[in-house]
Amino acid sequence: MIEETAHSAAHKAAASHEAAHEGLKELANWITLVNERWHDVPFVNVLHQWENVVFSLTAAFFLIILSFFATRKKSLIPGPLQNVLELAVESFENLVTGIMGPRGRAYVPFIATLFIYILTQNFMGLVPGLKAPTSSLNTTVGLAICVFFYVQGIGIKQNGIFGYIHHLMGSPHDIVGWIMVPLNFPLHILQELIKPMSLSLRLFGNILGEDSLIAAFVGLGILSLSFIHSPIGLPLQFPFFLLSMLLGTIQALVFSLLSTIYISLMLPSSAHETA
Amino acid sequence: MNLSIQEILTQAGAFILLVWVLKRMAWKPLLKLLDERREKIRASFEEIEKAKKGVEELKYQYDQAHARIEEEARKKLQQAIDEGKQIARQLQEDSRREARNILQKAKEDITLEVDKAKVTLRNEIADLTLAATERLLHEKLDVTKDKEIVLDFIEDLEKLK
Numbered sequence: 011m012i013e014e015t016a017h018s019a020a021h022k023a024a025a026s027h028e029a030a031h032e033g034l035k036e037l038a039n040w041i042t043l044v045n046e047r048w049h050d051v052p053f054v055n056v057l058h059q060w061e062n063v064v065f066s067l068t069a070a071f072f073l074i075i076l077s078f079f080a081t082r083k084k085s086l087i088p089g090p091l092q093n094v095l096e097l098a099v100e101s102f103e104n105l106v107t108g109i110m111g112p113r114g115r116a117y118v119p120f121i122a123t124l125f126i127y128i129l130t131q132n133f134m135g136l137v138p139g140l141k142a143p144t145s146s147l148n149t150t151v152g153l154a155i156c157v158f159f160y161v162q163g164i165g166i167k168q169n170g171i172f173g174y175i176h177h178l179m180g181s182p183h184d185i186v187g188w189i190m191v192p193l194n195f196p197l198h199i200l201q202e203l204i205k206p207m208s209l210s211l212r213l214f215g216n217i218l219g220e221d222s223l224i225a226a227f228v229g230l231g232i233l234s235l236s237f238i239h240s241p242i243g244l245p246l247q248f249p250f251f252l253l254s255m256l257l258g259t260i261q262a263l264v265f266s267l268l269s270t271i272y273i274s275l276m277l278p279s280s281a282h283e284t285a
Numbered sequence: 286m287n288l289s290i291q292e293i294l295t296q297a298g299a300f301i302l303l304v305w306v307l308k309r310m311a312w313k314p315l316l317k318l319l320d321e322r323r324e325k326i327r328a329s330f331e332e333i334e335k336a337k338k339g340v341e342e343l344k345y346q347y348d349q350a351h352a353r354i355e356e357e358a359r360k361k362l363q364q365a366i367d368e369g370k371q372i373a374r375q376l377q378e379d380s381r382r383e384a385r386n387i388l389q390k391a392k393e394d395i396t397l398e399v400d401k402a403k404v405t406l407r408n409e410i411a412d413l414t415l416a417a418t419e420r421l422l423h424e425k426l427d428v429t430k431d432k433e434i435v436l437d438f439i440e441d442l443e444k445l446k
Binding site: 060062063066067070073074077078080081084086092095096099100103115118119120122123124127143146147148149151152153155156 | 288289292293294295296297299300301302303304306307308310311312313314315316318319321322325
């Protein structure tokens with residue numbers, strides 16, 4: 011009986027879905043467990059197929075509820091929750107205006123949402139039964155596409171359509187600059203397309219790597235005590251939780267900081283010269 | 286890598302929705318609140334500066350008034366001293382004048398008394414001399430004539446003096 015339970019726990023804990031991860035294993039979450047139990051139920055299949063979206067929406071709802079409670083009773087003398095959120099807002103305001111100058115204030119909501127959304131998603135991988143949606147390329151590509159269109163939209167809005175094209179041509183000012191346009195123009199377009207790719211692949215790779223590492227050490231912890239048929243394993247993954255928290259924060263910061271820089275680069279030169 | 290366009294678009298849509306909701310619910314109100322607080326703190330500092338200036342102004346006015354009052358008090362004191370000195374001088378002069386008058390009157394009285402005494406003494410000397418002469422001559426002479434002779438004698442004596 012005990013052997014069976016241990017085997018089941020090990021199986022469940024290491025139960026991994028290889029979808030899109032080319033053999034890299036992640037910890038089981040509640041959807042994979044439900045899917046294993048009721049895999050013939052169509053709704054469960056849909057849920058399993060869309061699990062990253064489900065967890066992303068969970069993160070989004072969590073943030074909405076948090077911000078609702080934090081801003082429900084706004085006052086000039088803030089409560090603890092409002093204080094934390096104000097600290098975050100002020101930090102982001104300082105960060106963004108530090109890079110872009112006072113005009114950057116308009117982009118604080120986008121950048122701050124990006125950061126806390128990615129951070130929450132990254133940390134979800136540390137909560138038992140949940141999964142970090144950012145370990146899926148679909149999630150990170152979705153976010154990077156948002157950043158891409160946002161940056162291009164700002165470029166068109168701030169520079170005008172001709173200014174935007176001029177920017178893509180490398181902002182030529184002299185004859186040499188205009189001669190280089192046939193080379194610069196495709197390079198700039200390529201550069202703009204590569205930016206979201208690099209953003210999404212960096213985040214996806216890091217978070218998937220962390221989650222896989224944790225899953226591997228959970229499996230190792232269970233295996234290390236399997237000879238005494240223990241229902242639980244050694245918490246060998248604990249140090250990697252701390253590492254994952256650190257790297258998750260860094261990755262969220264890198265994603266938002268690079269997005270800020272991309273926005274800054276797209277603004278008319280006078281705007282980021284004043285920064 | 287199993288990319289799903291549907292999932293990517295759903296994720297992007299969810300994020301855009303989240304940005305919209307948080308912008309309305311959290312970021313804008315909080316940024317506004319931070320601005321309000323900054324403005325309030327700035328206004329408070331300005332108010333404090335204004336109050337400090339007001340206090341300094343009041344202190345300056347108080348110092349001025351204090352100096353003015355001290356000056357007035359000093360002037361009044363000086364005036365009182367001067368008046369006192371004047372009164373004292375006046376009293377002194379009055380006293381001196383009165384003393385001089387008393388002295389003058391005393392001198393006049395003395396002179397008068399001396400004159401009276403002189404007359405009385407001369408009469409008495411004349412009487413005594415007559416009496417003495419009568420006794421010496423054992424006879425009664427004419428009183429009026431005798432007295433004239435004696436008085437002439439005394440005047441001669443005074444002249445001799």
